[in-house]
């Protein structure tokens with residue numbers, strides 16, 4: 001692949017050379033799948049779940065050519081029908097070599113669902129869409145699983161943003177999926193998502209269909225010194241270096257969350273003529289915050305007066321262990337604890353704030369900085 005102009009990607013996965021570390025996690029996922037175990041991958045937003053899945057699949061493709069890997073993001077799906085459609089598009093036709101015979105086989109297998117096959121103009125890779133009538137979703141899903149099974153190939157299926165299924169009006173999807181998954185001898189799953197309460201409940205509650213059916217994996221921040229080395233390998237090409245101290249500042253400020261650190265590194269790399277100083281770091285961060293200011297203005301405008309006050313107070317202290325304490329409430333002239341409690345719950349469910357082991361903080365690091373710049 002052609003060398004990228006900027007090695008610090010802010011979206012997508014472009015190969016192992018641009019992917020930092022995660023060796024232990026990669027190996028753990030590969031081992032689990034290899035040993036007939038499913039994985040549930042949980043991490044706060046923008047930590048690197050999707051990238052890790054692609055990294056694992058890339059590695060699997062290189063080392064185990066007989067395994068087929070499928071990635072499905074169900075975030076945009078609103079019901080079971082759309083989810084099944086997304087799975088059909090990702091899986092059907094990609095299990096075999098993209099030959100006419102193979103496509104005829106798929107079409108034959110799914111003839112009930114009037115399949116249409118389209119070929120990518122550049123790569124020639126076929127995509128199969130099914131015409132799924134209302135009430136036929138469950139049957140279609142069953143056929144997709146049967147199709148994978150009868151292929152005889154080992155299949156790894158990643159379903160990203162899995163918590164989305166709880167938003168569907170369709171009932172019993174967990175049980176439905178579970179019933180297929182349990183009896184498929186050659187298909188293994190990675191379920192990934194960011195709402196850890198939701199996912200943990202789904203996979204660790206005795207009364208839920210997925211109980212103990214997968215291995216839980218939590219993804220934390222990248223190791224700071226490995227991350228710095230990764231960055232400096234690229235900066236060295238520009239005869240530059242980010243110091244231990246400055247990298248530490250950046251990492252701490254962003255709570256080690258990969259996307260934020262990467263977004264800043266991307267801009268620093270872009271300013272290739274300037275030495276990497278405190279001034280450049282601050283300039284780049286404030287530029288990133290400014291660019292999003294219209295969005296932040298909207299978030300802020302949509303909050304109630306109390307929620308806005310609580311969010312501002314949390315942002316100003318960065319991390320708040322006890323937001324209901326007299327101390328915190330007094331310092332920021334917030335309303336009574338019960339009102340603060342209500343605001344906290346709302347802010348948390350709207351993902352404006354996140355609860356971590358050391359307390360509450362604003363979820364979006366750039367939004368936190370924006371809130372702190374308010375008068």
Ligand SMILES: Nc1ncnc2c1ncn2[C@@H]1O[C@H](COP(=O)(O)OP(=O)(O)OP(=O)(O)O)[C@@H](O)[C@H]1O
Nearest residue numbers: 009010011019020045046047048049050051258259
């Ligand atoms: N190990 C890594 N090395 C290099 N870049 C990474 C790594 N992990 C993540 N990134 C970068 O950080 C960004 C966020 O990662 P990713 O999209 O995988 O996170 P996510 O946890 O799936 O986020 P979301 O919850 O928003 O879906 C990506 O643009 C990616 O380029």
Ligand SMILES: [Mg+2]
Nearest residue numbers: 049050051160
């Ligand atoms: Mg993702």
